[in-house]
Amino acid sequence: MKRTVVLGAAALLLIASAVYTFGDIARPKTTPTPQAGKIIFHTGLQIVPDAKAYEARLQISEATLQRLREATANTSSANQSMTQRLMQSSTRTMVAGMFMFLAISFAGVWFARSSQRRSQKAVAAMVMVVGMLGAATVIVRANAGPPGYVYWQNLPQNLTKGKDTRGGLDIEIVSGDDNIKLIVPMKTTKKPGEE
């Protein structure tokens, strides 16, 4: 046990020294880039061709409007995704990584040292639980449905035929004062030789 603790402390010291070494490297100059848009929530969109209409209309239900209001009200830093939060704090990410390293290392040491039957049962139970969670994740992901662009793939044909098309939609807030823009995902399938 003492050896494990000493080894752990040595590893910790080594990692800490690496942090200080990297701390001396000058920060790269950041080039100004246009601010990326932020997706505030996901909803659905139906495009309906109407031969009698003179003006395009964007119909939003009262419930969706309410959700839109709430989402725009909550566009503070608290509403950022986990990835966005982590990207803002490299120190926290490094410390988390160091603790993950320690956790996995000590778990390995414990696994190797555990010769008692009961411990092995516990390990087997843990592996089973992790396996079940993994399987459940695969099942859930497998049930997620096809990607969004598949629904929009038939939009041109449907518009020509006068049929409606329904698919998912992300509401994105972008900088500037341009008009409302609808970006429809279209995967172009070019034949060989076509430009």
Next chain:
Amino acid sequence: MERAANISLAAWSDARPGDRTRASAKAFAAMVVASVCLSAALASWLPLQVSIVTVFLFAGPHNWFELRYFLMRLPARFGRSRNFFAVAFAGIFLLTIAYLSLPALYYANVWSGSNWPTAIATWNTLLLLWIGTLVMLRGKQNSRRDWSWALPVVFGLCAVNWLAPELFSLAIVYAHPLVALWFLDRHLRRTRPQWLSTYRRCLLLLPLLIAGMLWQLGRTSSLADDNGLFWRITQHAGADLLPNVSSHMLVSVHVFLEMLHYAVWIIALPLIGATGAVWSVKTIPLARRRSGFPKLIAAVLIVSVFVVAMLWLGFSVNYAATRDLYFAVAIAHVLAEAPFLLRMI
């Protein structure tokens, strides 16, 4: 005739204790189920109002009962547990001081708000390492125990904490009330083993009720936190960290768990005799032993009663400020639960 009477009486005398046990277990189960369901209903119906009333009435007394309980569980001589208690008390003291100094340093402009998650993550890490040390020390006291698994678990939790420190702190807020249920389980095992299986079956109701509350209240609109007090209550339940979740649901679940916590410390544990006779210091080992401190222990308990009364007075004068002060200082009792629970395992 005489012999027949004797046989009959003998049969009755054998049957009575079993019947009494079964009847008492049923009464206990009925009480637990009724209290849990009533708490869930009240917390779901009027979360903010019930939160204000329960904290006002029970926050102070439940701390008094916890203090009384911890004094009773404190051995007269530490013996082999000297290191364990030294680490426990040092941790409680230093972590409480550090926790109280965090907002003080923030308001003194020692650091900016952007460093707040790092400060919280550091405190949480110290807490986890302290608990890990206590687990290791406790595991060493019995050669049959192998609690070395605690180290990877603690380091894993530290990693999760650094990824989302504020959410980790929120998880502690929700997990702390459940610790009381664990204390009750350990005491029932010692004092009322015949109630233990009934109690554990009743506990199965808890996830069902919470799932029901999440399902029913998840679709409700958020609570109007337009005044300072309501805002504090919703923030305490995590409304700021989980903006897309109904604050009604968050506050209800938190209040429900808090009510269970108070019920265990104020009603359940004293009823099963876990805290001893409330006004008698003779059940406290530090007061009972020959060279003990009965007067000091009695003085501590009496002063604590005055502190509870002061807390009620503070709530009456300025509820919001007293609530803030209470939840900051109350971290000490949250920390104290860890070593005493480990001693019970």
